[in-house]
Amino acid sequence: MNAFKYGCSVDGENFCARPDLSKPLSNYVESGQNLVIQGERRIGKTSLVKETVTSMRGWSLLYADFMGVRSVPDVCNRIVDALARFDSSDSFMRKIFVALVHLRPVATIDAMTGLPTISVDARYSADPSSLNTVMNAIESHVKGRKVCVVFDEFQDMLDIKDGEQVLSIMRGRIQFMSHTSFVFLGSARNAMMGIFMSPKSPFYKSAAVFDVGNIPDDDFFNFAKARFATGRRKLPRGLFEKILGFVDRTSGDVQELCDAIWQMSEPDDVLDDAHFERGLAFVFARENGAYAVFIKPLTDIQLRVLKALAVQGGEHPLSNAFLDEARITNTATIRRSLSALERTGLVYLGSSGWKFASPFFREWIRRRK
Numbered sequence: 001m002n003a004f005k006y007g008c009s010v011d012g013e014n015f016c017a018r019p020d021l022s023k024p025l026s027n028y029v030e031s032g033q034n035l036v037i038q039g040e041r042r043i044g045k046t047s048l049v050k051e052t053v054t055s056m057r058g059w060s061l062l063y064a065d066f067m068g069v070r071s072v073p074d075v076c077n078r079i080v081d082a083l084a085r086f087d088s089s090d091s092f093m094r095k096i097f098v099a100l101v102h103l104r105p106v107a108t109i110d111a112m113t114g115l116p117t118i119s120v121d122a123r124y125s126a127d128p129s130s131l132n133t134v135m136n137a138i139e140s141h142v143k144g145r146k147v148c149v150v151f152d153e154f155q156d157m158l159d160i161k162d163g164e165q166v167l168s169i170m171r172g173r174i175q176f177m178s179h180t181s182f183v184f185l186g187s188a189r190n191a192m193m194g195i196f197m198s199p200k201s202p203f204y205k206s207a208a209v210f211d212v213g214n215i216p217d218d219d220f221f222n223f224a225k226a227r228f229a230t231g232r233r234k235l236p237r238g239l240f241e242k243i244l245g246f247v248d249r250t251s252g253d254v255q256e257l258c259d260a261i262w263q264m265s266e267p268d269d270v271l272d273d274a275h276f277e278r279g280l281a282f283v284f285a286r287e288n289g290a291y292a293v294f295i296k297p298l299t300d301i302q303l304r305v306l307k308a309l310a311v312q313g314g315e316h317p318l319s320n321a322f323l324d325e326a327r328i329t330n331t332a333t334i335r336r337s338l339s340a341l342e343r344t345g346l347v348y349l350g351s352s353g354w355k356f357a358s359p360f361f362r363e364w365i366r367r368r369k
Contacts (some may be wrong), residue, residue, distance in 0.1 A: 003227040003262055006255035009047040012052070016215055016223040016251070022052045025210065029053060029148050029181040034174070036184045036196045038210035040350060041357065042252030045185050048212060048241040049150055056128075059146040061088045062138070069154035071160060072128055083141060092369045123274050128165040132256045135173035155191035160228075164202070167195070171202040182207070190349070214249040225260055232267035239271050248358045256283070256360075283360045291364050294346060304328065309347065310366035314354025 005014045025048070028035055037045045038343045066080035067076055157163050174182055184207060186192035195203050215223075221240045230233045243261075247253035261279035265271060284291075295303060308326035309317070315321060317338060318331045327365065328334060338354055341347045347356055356362035 002252070002259060003230050004255045004259040005198050006252050007258060009050050010044075010255075011051050015047055015051050016220055018044075018048060018215060018219070020216075021048060021212060022055075024054045025049070028208065028210065029056065029183070031102075032179045032181050033209045034182045035298050036186075036192060036207040037212055038189065039193070040189070040250060041187050041348070043214065044213050044249050044251040044344075046150075046152055049148075049185065051185055053148045053150075059148060060086065061150060062142065062147055063150045063152065065152045066156045069153075069156050069160065072130060072162060072166060075157070075160065075166060076130055076134050077206065079138065083134075083137055086141070086147075090111075101152050128169055129164045131166060131169045131225040132173065135170065138175065139177055142177065148181045148183060149198040150183045150185065152185045153187060155186040155188045155195065158191060158195070171206060173204070176360070188348075189351070217244065217249075217252055220244070220251070220254065224254070227258070228262065228271070233262065233265055234270045236271065239273070239276060242276060244271070246363070250359070271312065280360070280363065284364055287360060287364070291361055292362065294344070295365075298341075298344075300339055301326075301328065301333060302337050305334060306341060306346070306365055307368070309338075309356070310356060310362045314347070315352060315355055351355055 010088060026034075029052075036051065039045050050061060050063070053059055062082055063085075064078045066075065066078055069078060084178050100280050141147075142149065157167055160166055184192070184196070184203075196205070196207055196209070197200050198204060220312035221235075221237060224240055224243075225235045243254060243257050248259060257279055260282040261271060261275050264282050265275050269275065289307075295306075298306070304326045305328070312322045317334055323331070323334070326334065338347065338349075342349065345357060346361065347354055349355075356365075
């Protein structure tokens with residue numbers, strides 16, 4: 001068995017309880033308050049929302065993921081799929097089918113789950129106004145019910161050709177569903193804040209900002225210690241502090257490193273620095289091919305900036321120490337390189353400076369000759 005799960009939302013025993021956040025979050029949802037969840041990447045925002053709502057008595061979760069969405073028909077299909085997963089009963093599916101008849105719905109059986117599902121006919125060219133139909137379906141099916149609607153990776157709406165019109169239509173419909181809480185999640189903090197805090201956006205100040213920070217160290221240690229104990233492995237506090245520091249306390253990365261250490265240890269082991277190094281080696285062996293692909297298209301200057309970021313950190317990328325490490329004399333070159341690296345998705349500008357999307361890739365770069 002694997003004691004740690006990562007790369008997906010987690011629940012139950014795999015979720016580290018966060019009562020300091022779950023309580024106020026449930027209060028907001030109960031009152032019908034719309035929320036934009038703000039926090040660093042891989043910090044557990046989706047897991048927190050799912051675990052909180054599903055544990056609320058009498059409440060249901062309607063969850064749509066917009067990651068990689070690129071067109072209006074795609075948006076329609078994501079919402080329709082969410083509705084089908086919300087309730088797969090025959091009567092509910094018939095209601096959805098009737099409600100979406102304008103979009104030429106197609107009923108199929110999901111090959112993975114064996115459950116019926118509905119999608120928009122691929123031959124139908126939906127325009128932004130088609131969203132009114134799927135928003136109508138949401139409104140009719142949540143009316144009179146305790147439902148929290150979650151739209152994940154919402155910033156990807158900006159990548160749609162008619163993104164502003166799509167957002168305007170959605171905002172226009174959501175504002176009249178005052179008894180339903182809409183929760184908006186996104187991994188691109190700046191883009192999400194642009195949607196909800198820019199006066200030019202249809203969603204300007206339409207949702208309260210709910211901050212999700214790091215899991216308190218004591219709570220996280222007790223969680224990790226208990227998970228390791230299920231396999232008769234003992235986790236000393238000092239090693240856990242080292243894990244936290246290495247991944248900058250990002251919960252998803254903590255889970256990944258703990259899983260690697262689990263894989264490279266045995267029952268009755270007292271975990272130590274040697275297990276930590278073996279865990280890192282396990283991750284590097286698994287990811288080495290992908291890392292090589294990541295750096296192949298980079299220029300020599302971009303690679304030097306990437307190495308300087310791994311060694312010096314990203315709080316002061318224009319400092320003399322950073323310039324010396326990168327062997328670059330022009331700060332404009334640093335700025336251009338960081339912008340180019342950000343477009344690749346390898347790094348991003350966080351609240352405390354430039355960061356690697358993956359601490360494991362950062363360490364791989366740091367150790368690379």
